[in-house]
Amino acid sequence: MSLLIFIVLHWYTSLFFQSIFHHRYAAHNLFTMSRFWEKVFYIGCFITQGSSYISAYTYGLMHRLHHAHTDLPEDPHSPHNDPNPFIMMWTTRNNYFNLHIGNVGTAEKYKKNLPDWKSFDKIAHNYITRIIWIGIYVLIYFFLATAWWQWLLLPVTVLMGSLQGMAVNWWAHKFGYQNYSMKNTSKNILPVDIIFWGEAYHNNHHKHPQRPNNASRWFEWDMGFQTMRLLHHFKIITIKS
Template identity: 80%
Template sequence: MFYIGCFFTQGSSYISAYTYGLIHRLHHAHTDKAEDPHSPHNDPNPFMMMWTTRNNYFNLYIGKTDAAEKYKKNLPDWERFDKIAHNYITRFCWIAIYIIVYALLATAWWQWLFLPATIIMGSLQGMAVNWWAHKFGYENYKLTNTSKNILPFDFIFWGEAYHNNHHKHPQRPNNATRWFEWDMGFQTMVFLQKLRIIKIK
């Protein structure tokens, strides 16, 4: 359900849940260090960080680089599905669909300027969280890394803006810790639990 849901909502930005989980664990293990797969401290600007993240991701995905077995434990893996959903032919099909949608709905030339952002929306979201949240914001916890909370009320990133909270408590499903913080992603988990689709530990 969630693999297919990610595929239809992420479209051309779809990435392997297994490799994403792996790269995320490596980020926590090596935050702000040279081994960090996506750190603003390893690149001079957010676009270079996006490119570095892309290379590190694909090197892990194709097996060019490896990670310790402890980082691979209990990661979701549907290899047969990824062969269909995670390839350039499928990505170009999504891009064609986006172009058709823009052609049907765009009413002014400047609206087409949003097409590139639509195509790489997943990368832009990752860049925003991983660049901004290590550069700007407030801290609830003093840690050995530069993670910060971008927004006091996260209505954009569904809880991912609470990056400092997440680095302090990486196993917690609710990234909000203070009274004014609101994690919409966690509230969605609560709703899915009520429907008996998931069970929150």
């Protein structure tokens, strides 16, 4: 039970920072925050994503390219370019690192207002740090696992952030329903999203990429937007109107 609680907490906290900081702040600039709070969110990303930590700058750049070239060959993570989700994860990984190290030329318009904390990423974004995180996860499983089969969940913990990205980017272009007719295959995965912080409303998001609330219909509920409202209330962020 303790290990299950850890995995659930890891899922929601990791996805919170990916949804709110990487996606809505870095990629779409849906709200503003002070430099202090930006650094707090950077550290939060590192603590919750651990071995699957990704650069907010590179994520934001890659996601903007996804919106600009959805389902086309230039899309850095489209299920229409790969035969299965695991190959798509590998393709996404390669495209991400090529962008991160500057191997791909990208128009300056996609780089505008991206958060960038280079000195922090030198520590957080390297293989030595990832290996240390894996060691920490092994220790957590050593103390919390009560059956051999629970160790089969260790790869999920190690790859948490990547699996979350794959789940949304694969499923939301393969399965679900559409509120809006689009020139791409974006879909809403769940009618009531209590799993993906509102990221399940992918069709809504592609229709209105600069709208803070991904929910469109009466039964849809964007947990990420509601969290943003709370952060806005406490003056941690300022949601753009």
